[in-house]
Amino acid sequence: MSEREQRLERLNGMLRRRGFILPAFEIHGGAKGFYDFGPVGGRLRSRVNQAWLDHWLRMGNIVELSCPTVTPYAVLEASGHVGEFSDFMTVCGSCEEASRADVLLEAHHTNPDALKMDELQNLLDASKPECPACAATEWSPVEAQNLMFNTTIGAGSSGRQGFLRPETAQGMFTSFNVLFRHFRERLPFGAVQLGKGYRNEIAPRQGMIRLREFNMAELEYFIDPEKKPEPNLGDLGDLMLTLVGEGQEPSSMRLQDALDTGLIRHATVAEFIGRTHRFLEHVGIHTDKIRFRQHEQDEMAHYAVDCWDAELHGSYGWVECVGIAHRGCYDLEAHEKATGKTLRARREFDEPRTTVIDAWTINGATAGPAFKAMAGQVKKAVEDLPKDTVFPCTVIIDEGATVEVLAEHVKPNQKTIKETGEWYLPHVIEPAFGIDRIIWHVLDHAYKEDIKNDDKYVRMELSDKIVPVDMAVFPLFEKDGMGERAWAIHQRLCATPGLVSMYDASGSIGRRYARADEIGVPRCVTVDHQTLEDETVTVRSRDTGEQIRVPIDELC
RNA sequence: GCGAGCGUAGUGUAGUGGUUAUCACCGAGCGUUGCCAACGCUUGAACCCGGGUUCGAGUCCCGGCGCUCGCACCA
Numbered sequence: 001m002s003e004r005e006q007r008l009e010r011l012n013g014m015l016r017r018r019g020f021i022l023p024a025f026e027i028h029g030g031a032k033g034f035y036d037f038g039p040v041g042g043r044l045r046s047r048v049n050q051a052w053l054d055h056w057l058r059m060g061n062i063v064e065l066s067c068p069t070v071t072p073y074a075v076l077e078a079s080g081h082v083g084e085f086s087d088f089m090t091v092c093g094s095c096e097e098a099s100r101a102d103v104l105l106e107a108h109h110t111n112p113d114a115l116k117m118d119e120l121q122n123l124l125d126a127s128k129p130e131c132p133a134c135a136a137t138e139w140s141p142v143e144a145q146n147l148m149f150n151t152t153i154g155a156g157s158s159g160r161q162g163f164l165r166p167e168t169a170q171g172m173f174t175s176f177n178v179l180f181r182h183f184r185e186r187l188p189f190g191a192v193q194l195g196k197g198y199r200n201e202i203a204p205r206q207g208m209i210r211l212r213e214f215n216m217a218e219l220e221y222f223i224d225p226e227k228k229p230e231p232n233l234g235d236l237g238d239l240m241l242t243l244v245g246e247g248q249e250p251s252s253m254r255l256q257d258a259l260d261t262g263l264i265r266h267a268t269v270a271e272f273i274g275r276t277h278r279f280l281e282h283v284g285i286h287t288d289k290i291r292f293r294q295h296e297q298d299e300m301a302h303y304a305v306d307c308w309d310a311e312l313h314g315s316y317g318w319v320e321c322v323g324i325a326h327r328g329c330y331d332l333e334a335h336e337k338a339t340g341k342t343l344r345a346r347r348e349f350d351e352p353r354t355t356v357i358d359a360w361t362i363n364g365a366t367a368g369p370a371f372k373a374m375a376g377q378v379k380k381a382v383e384d385l386p387k388d389t390v391f392p393c394t395v396i397i398d399e400g401a402t403v404e405v406l407a408e409h410v411k412p413n414q415k416t417i418k419e420t421g422e423w424y425l426p427h428v429i430e431p432a433f434g435i436d437r438i439i440w441h442v443l444d445h446a447y448k449e450d451i452k453n454d455d456k457y458v459r460m461e462l463s464d465k466i467v468p469v470d471m472a473v474f475p476l477f478e479k480d481g482m483g484e485r486a487w488a489i490h491q492r493l494c495a496t497p498g499l500v501s502m503y504d505a506s507g508s509i510g511r512r513y514a515r516a517d518e519i520g521v522p523r524c525v526t527v528d529h530q531t532l533e534d535e536t537v538t539v540r541s542r543d544t545g546e547q548i549r550v551p552i553d554e555l556c
Numbered sequence: 557g558c559g560a561g562c563g564u565a566g567u568g569u570a571g572u573g574g575u576u577a578u579c580a581c582c583g584a585g586c587g588u589u590g591c592c593a594a595c596g597c598u599u600g601a602a603c604c605c606g607g608g609u610u611c612g613a614g615u616c617c618c619g620g621c622g623c624u625c626g627c628a629c630c631a
Binding site: 010455529540 | 566567568582583584585589590591592593594595604605620621622623624625629630631
């Protein structure tokens, strides 16, 4: 086993032992792809979440949403997830063998793979294929079976099919009109959401890297595709980043240069790459272990137009932890199509545009009875004819048919249309963060093994911004009133909003410092005899071991 | 999903069908100790689950679950 693998085993053991992250439901045999954040990790996770929220909310045009994790079938069908992630299954009523519905129906349809679920159901009911296992012809209702977790919304036969969401994004897209009103109809703006996402992975691996239930944090940032974003990135532009362009070797360059040379194709994408880098650095990711990699064309998800991943380097090599995707108008358009609702923003023209129409249209009173069902298409065709058309004439309508249009069917069409603006589908830039993967790398990067007295001495060099425990309070001994004094200080610290303290009185003082170092407590407060006399304590720093004496009142 | 290996206290482990399952760290209590994993005593805690073979199973067999790796899948 390599030294890297041994370190990984020691790290994993410590994370379990000290309550950072642990396999879930272990006393029942465990469940693949599910982890608990323990008594230490739970606080770490919420601190990282809060840091992430603060990071985006400071932009000033971002709001936070919280949408359900249970999502109706139709939403994810519209988004493309059902089609992209699903097979349709049905179970034999006799032998309970599961079969793919489209495969059963191959003899009854030229391309059953393309059918929607209800079409498959209808065809299955109509054609009654034989079960390949037992030749029975009774089938259970068709169900979508894929990487999304299935569930039923409501009871019994009145239940609707739904899924646990595979991403938080869709709830933000379906909320677009609410967001648009909230922001006084002015783009750009964004919505963020922190929450659980679910994917029924075939093979969860590598601990926290591939989970079935995971913490996601996504920003959907809506922009006007015709309005060029500010090409000057300001101080973000000076960030030196490791970038891996499509088909290229990694190279280090200024973010502004990457945008100016066209390596990064869109200024807002570049801006978010910079902001993402800052966030990762803020929570304690080592900047020399961050790189941004552009997706290959054939690698991009079904919705993406351009995509960069933030990859972090750790015990599992380079792992993608953030995806920054230019999704175009894919999602809003998809939900528009599926629902018939409008999900658009308004763009006012600098000058009102007037269109003068001086041509022909149909005369409804005569053309209606003459063309009946085709009248609508005839109208469209006639309105496309030039002004100098002479009737009667032959026009070609949509379906390729030709019709004879007489003079009595038409009348001159003269009008002036004034438009002050237009409705358009905004484009979306989406930074999507895998919080668990980021936390894993925060822990991996913070884990330090020093040698002390020939032993490995473990210290988590976590950022103060996200440490699970801010201070630990120790009585030198639990006697002469030192224990009571220390407990009172501990309670006072815990009563300070945003501060977490830990009390520890067991074992020698050195052992307690070691325990605190192992979970990354930045400062340890020790109550000794002098405390009882002058109300001061020693404060010892995690990374230097230095101690200073401070009055209790100045602790917080 | 397929194949291979593995599964013993909180952690790391020993255990070649036969006592009360080994050792270390660890946790808790007491004592000692005036600030960096100290020491002594006491104590806590495990054979993944289920079935089979056997007089007897941690050990052998079968199934499940979990872990690791490879392939496949996914992004």
